[in-house]
């Protein structure tokens with residue numbers, strides 16, 4: 001089975017409980033649409049767990065991107081690598097001591113989108129033309145994909161056959177509760193992932209205490225938390 005979620009933001013325990021809830025096993029696939037780090041207290045611990053998972057597709061969000069920008073700045077004027085790692089560790093006040101070079105290198109290699117046969121995953125949004133048609137992903141900048149401010153709007157409905165999974169903006173600030181929000185195509189029933197224009201995944205776990213995920217095969221959602 002394939003489970004998609006976003007914006008775990010250092011909520012290590014919630015994430016572990018979610019894996020337990022869905023009986024996640026080595027044969028399953030996990031896709032995280034970015035923002036693993038910051039806000040919650042266990043950014044590095046969570047990131048290392050995600051990197052250790054067998055079948056995980058992990059994307060960069062704006063928080064990983066901001067961390068990398070800081071890293072690239074430090075590297076530009078670096079005298080020695082030890083002092084760079086020291087500063088990077090202080091970027092995470094709660095568990096930065098766990099940060100190592102392997103984790104930094106893997107963060108730097110994170111992709112900004114993932115495209116499957118029936119769906120596309122991205123952190124904040126995709127470039128669309130005036131008609132809502134997707135522009136080629138390979139031409140999109142990382143900034144566009146991690147900071148997009150428009151894609152979340154309810155009237156922005158990507159056309160084309162694939163469903164777009166995204167997070168970035170908490171469901172509370174979009175005026176909803178703490179649910180994963182589905183944008184169903186007209187005349188469709190919603191039992192296949194292609195029945196949706198887009199699916200918003202960010203339930204604001206670090207704020208609401210609720211973390212959810214979407215199972216692609218049967219379009220079921222699962223939640224842990226309050």
Ligand SMILES: [Mn+2]
Pocket residue numbers: 035061062063123167168169
């Ligand atoms: Mn974000």
